[in-house]
Amino acid sequence: MKRESAIVIILNQKREVLLLLRPSWIKWGAGQWAFPGGKLEEGETPKEAAIRETKEETQLDVRDLQELETHLDKKLHIYYTTQYDGEVVIDWEHDAWAWAGLSDLDKYSLAPDVRRLYRQVLNHDR
Secondary structure, three states: OOOOEEEEEEEOOOOOEEEEEOOOOOOOOOOOEEOOEEEOOOOOOHHHHHHHHHHHHHOOEEEOOEEOOOOOOOOEEEEEEOEEEOOOOOOOOOOEEEEEOHHHHHHOOEOOOHHHHHHHHHHHOO
């Protein structure tokens, strides 16, 4: 059975999105750019997992998470925020990170739905 997961779409003041490069050895999304996130741990809410995974993967403390309604997998909880503290420092699960604007996305090999979700957040967060 597939476990629940949560991701966070983080926008900076320029409305650029934070992308993390998944390494070639990882099972899902190898060599692709994606959002911070991961699987829920036992007893954890989706929002708690989103906050924890973002901290583990980027060292950013995110707050004021808004849930993004999508028609994707019901076991995937998607949040977005413009509220965070800290400087990006990636963990061992990623090879690089970048802030990217919508016009920059063609430069990246994106994981599925990254572009669509980023656009949805930009349209929703006006």
